[in-house]
Amino acid sequence: MKKQLLTLVAICAITIGANAQTEKGDNLIGGSIGFSHNKQEPLNSTNTFSTGNSKSYNIAPRFGHFFGKNLALGLQIGYGGNKAESQSTYFLGSGSPQFINSVSKSHSFNVVPYLRYYVDIVDKFKFFGQANVGMAFGKSTYNLMLSGNYVTETTHYKNTNYQASIDPGFAFFPTKKWAVELSFPLLAYSKQNIKDDGVNLNSQALSNETFIFGFSSFTPGIGVNLHF
Template sequence: MKPKLFIMAALCLLAYGASAQTEKGKSFINGSIGFTSNKNNQIVSTSPTFSTEQKAEAFNIVPRFGYLVADNWAIGLGAGYSRSKSTVNTVNTASSAIILATQTAKQHVFSIEPFVRKYVDVADKFKFFGEFNLGIGFGKAVSHSLYSAPINSSSEDSYKLTSYGAALSPGFAFFPSKKWAIEFSFPLASYRKTKPKDVSNGLSVPTTETFTFATDSFNPSIGFNFHF
């Protein structure tokens, strides 16, 4: 009889631990960090020689804090920073002299992302959640072009940018301990609009809008939450 009582008590404690992590007054922190880098060389023609070398790298970080305003209801805020850089080196011997060209584009964006999350109990230590978040970003883009002799010229263009977005992301949370949760989620639908301003040198930069569903590009993610 005692072993059965012990097992039942242990199961109750595990279930309570998962529920306690999402009860009113609790908090959690999570976030994401990423870095990508790639390089591509392409020979368009050999006579005359026309070849390109492309390099690109990107970095982003978004720490987030959430607070349970009611049982299974959380609100929170994320603050992010992203940086990207791409470089294209071109060799062109179509003229009498070799022309070397380097084009570089850089972009820096700071963002804030408020969100609302709802948890729903599924089983012991498992919860389903739905999250809705907004995103507002402010940044600057700079592009620089440099040409060697006989052209010997350089130019620089820049503009500020503002972006607005919203996303709905469902997922599942697994609570292996009282302090940690492992989450699997995917963007169900998202919208983003990016608008340039203060464009230099009469550069034409269009406003862009994107609206995507999970059926367009299924992009799941796995993360960790620390609850306290």
């Protein structure tokens, strides 16, 4: 009898320990930070070759509050930037080489409210589904330089992006307060509007929509959350 009672107490302790991180009234804070660099160089060249490089970064802290057991409502605020440079050289017959250089810079803010629900799997492991609806806005500058006829153009753009997505994932709780997450996009929609300043004839305002479903563009993300 005493052994059965101890077993029951142990099972209850494991259950409470596994669920304590996502109980009503709890909070979570976390976020992500990223950096990428891409460089392009020609392997050989005859009449033309191009080089270029780009760098981008982003940071996105988030906060959530549990309004019910395993149910959290939160907000993510992010900032990101990008810089891309390219140089192209053209040799036309026996004439002098022609150079085309371009530099683009951009930065944007985004605000994304989200709703997340956890499902217990086993001790320390949970599955979650997350729905996001938000918007991003920013500015960019594009510089174009042509050495042949010394043409230089600078165009300023304003960007607005509306987005919605569903991102499921798994959370591992090595301790009661810390969770390591692996998430992946399942369903995503975005609409982007790009307005130019109208100064240059080569600039163009754009509007495009993107819809993604399934794992054809599988890009998992890893994050860490503190539950308290």
